[in-house]
Amino acid sequence: MVVHIQDEQEVANFKYFWQRWGRWIFAILVILSLAYLGYVLYQSHLRSNNEKAAEVFDTFISQARANNLTESKKALVQLQEKYPDTMNATQATLMMAGSAFDDGKYDEAIRHLQWVKARQHDDLLQTIVAQRLASVYLQQSKYNEALQALDVKVTDAFKPVLLETKGDVLQAQKKNAEAVAIYQQALNLLSKDSVQREFIQLKISSLS
Template identity: 25%
Template sequence: MDIYASDEEKAEEIKQWWRDNGRSVIAGIVIGAVAVFGGRYWLNHQQVQSENASIIYQQSTAYLSQNDADAAQAASQELMQNYASTPYAVFAAMQMAESAAKSGELSAAEDYLYWVIENAELNSHKELATLRLARLKFSQGDNSAALDMVASSESTAFRSLFAELEGDIKLAMGDKSAAYAAYQTAVLSLAAGEPRQRLLQMKMDDVASHEG
């Protein structure tokens, strides 16, 4: 707009500008209002979802402590189906996997862990589920599948645990040198003074004493 125009010209120019842009301005205001109130609605909805999921997760945990596996499973399934975007669904699936594994229901345990790998939003949850699934495969003698899962991991937080598991698998397969190297990696991935360092050193010493 020309700041040197006369008052009449300014008035006419304002009218013309409004005719040309009025609809866009109104639309922008409406969109802005929708965004503000829609954002508030979304936040409120997320909070309600999280609170409901928390309650159901606590119920699932209580059922497990009471050895009511069926009720715990029903609560966990509700979380996984209706509250999958919340971390409580992941927590429920992980604890159900642990419970199923302890009960010898290995197929069910695997299903829960696969669900976490496919649905968890945080990589740390995916990696932890992968680690536990690899351990489960190893416990069933499926060394190849377990090694594939170890190899697929890019985790830094669980690197030592993955390396230790690789060492255990390699040792079970009779490859002592590879087992020793994996245990070394596990030790080097630990922070100084961690308690697991002693256990890993014992494993390395045991492998070394039987090597050759």
């Protein structure tokens, strides 16, 4: 009898709990289910996008190797417009920037580099873009723009690259003492076995 009463009490407690909280629990379960479904669909979308971007990137590479500039540019535009957040779009844009720089098309190179800078915020990519932008501006003797391009926030691991390039800009301006000081800052951040140390040390020696 006591057991029966306890069972009835538990049932009553459960009914009370469900009446009070049941709809909220159900709503939470629905939200969690929808969130999980959304995550699965998003991941599927990303995979699909990456696969399609890879196909366009292959076209870009093949056309570039064939020196078909018109078709390679079409593929690049497709990557930038349809798959702007993929690494394929970033890689193709950086390659096109390099090609434009080699051809002396500095303004075009700058446009490509700024496109990457606006979309990729990884420290490594920000460092690469900043260094290359500064190199383009340096080639144009636009020293202020070059220094501004190098003014990006990155972790200490990437700062030596930016500092070395800043030293190059200052050296081009005949500001040798300032260049040496900046080169020294770069050395201070590098490990003892870094290959970059030797190159920077040579630059310092040439200005001493």
